[in-house]
Amino acid sequence: MFEKLRRIDENRLEVPRDYKPGMKTRGIIYVDSALERALELGSVEQVANVASLPGIVGASMAMPDVHTGYGFPIGGVAAFDLQEGVISPGGVGYDINCGVRLLRSNLVRERLLPRMKDLVDVLFREIPAGVGSKGKLRLGKADEEKVLLKGARWAVERGFGEMADLERIESGGCLEGADPSLVSNKAYERGGAQQGTLGSGNHFLEIQYVDTIYDEEAARALNLFKDQITVMIHTGSRGFGHQVCTDFLEVMSRAAAKYGIELPDRELACAPFKSAEAQDYLAAMKAAANYAWANRQCLMHWTREAFMSVLSMGPHELGMTLIYDVAHNIAKVEEHTVNGRKTKLIMHRKGSTRAFPPGHPELPDAYRKLGQPVLIPGDMGRASFVLLGTEKAMQETFGSTCHGAGRMMSRHHAIRQAKGRAIWRELADKGIIVKSTGRETLAEEMPEAYKDVSDVVNVVHNAGISTKVARLRPMGVIKG
Amino acid sequence: MQFETIDISGDAGIRARGSTVPEAFANAGIGMYSLITDISWVNESTSIVFEANGDSLEGLLVSYLNELVFRFDTHGFIGRKIEIGDISGLSMSVTVYGEEFDPGRHEQRLLIKAATYHNIKVKQIDGMWEVEVVFDI
Incomplete structure (x- = not known):
């Protein structure tokens, strides 16, 4: 079925409306000819399936890091009309508000190298990670409800960070309208001991340095400079968000049948945006998103403390402040211009990042002129990137861009490839210290298992849906 | 054991067999536990019992496995042996023998976060039941 795809330009492929019966719009996949070779048929099918859902507005899109997900592809962007359209948990993903935050510091690489180990x-030791690990916090139901309502602010009020952090988080680290009463007891139970934990799989905490600056002016505005130490944290809403997704897949599956929505795949279960089922999911999803923002806030605080204690530095000298925090698995009501008219849409971003342009009212004052910082983590051996949102993203992708490198190799294949190799030593030879709780985690997550993030980022940069500011290289990685 | 892992990009799956649906389901559960840790180190010192329900055989499989995920994620319960009673009206009784997961004693493999409907299969082949399920990790 690849032969049905049509190249629009250097950076975009079209999945035409006749690719598959039932498509209500076309699909657009952001890939250049090199990344097109890594495209899986399964993810093209999924782009087409999303295009068949009721009330989709514009194209069903996928970013260059696209790979096959559950229902929606990972790397997917889809907008739905509030009157005619649907909301789908599969368009958000199991790990609700999985996302990335980036911390800057006053440190330079040379200063840190002798203390890295x-x-x-x-x-x-301080960042709980991995299978069966327990967090430092134990939340009762009343505490958890506060987390769900307040998000990152809850953590700051508990002493984990500063109020100033909040304005540098997407949506201020809290979505309004979360309803803790719509969350199951199972989700509360899973969430009770997992606040302030990193998790496992592709989640990580990484010490990095700025190795290339592409846009000097923007880097200055973001307070970034060459050889500077940064820290990137990638995690989400842990078991709490997964339980919310699992619970609502059942609700949505029944709702789809009730409202007569035909589903090509049960993981696409959805309900009309206006229905009670959809509104309940949205309010529970917001609660999980807030749980995730509190989680990244706690982890950032302990990271700062670890730096201060190892380096015997005060907070002022260390200067470890938040650059930004983005969600890359989320659904949100946003205003966009469609056919020249301002319209509210329910945006689904699953493995894709918001990339709002300069001047957008949702951006904090500090970044209003600059545009929204976009944080793109790569694999643990290569690089990560800082980019900025653009007006072109607003026009073409509802203000969205890629979210990471995108997996290329299955876990099994990666483990086979890694057999007889010591991945940690290979990374150590490149000056990267890696610690992980799981023996197989490093093999599964080895750099070759992923596309080269630079190729992915070049596509979104060349397509103009975000622009490169800086490249970050890993020095130390903590994984589950 | 009557199960094997399925190779899938980014995540992990299990294909399990049994002469009856309950047996195939039980083997799928053991397969899932084997993705989390080496179950030969798990003791059968305690047990849990619960009732699982679904709207179809696939729905029943997903809901039962998600209950195991939930018990692991909240109480650290890891199983080694699973007994499933007869399925009547798409519900079944499940007994799991195991113990509390101890990172000091048990190998930390994969953190399974949910059983999904992605490419799920419950089918009868040559008189044997075969199931396939993919996990979000």
């Missing part, structure tokens, strides 16, 4: 050891 100690620092990684302390972070590994």
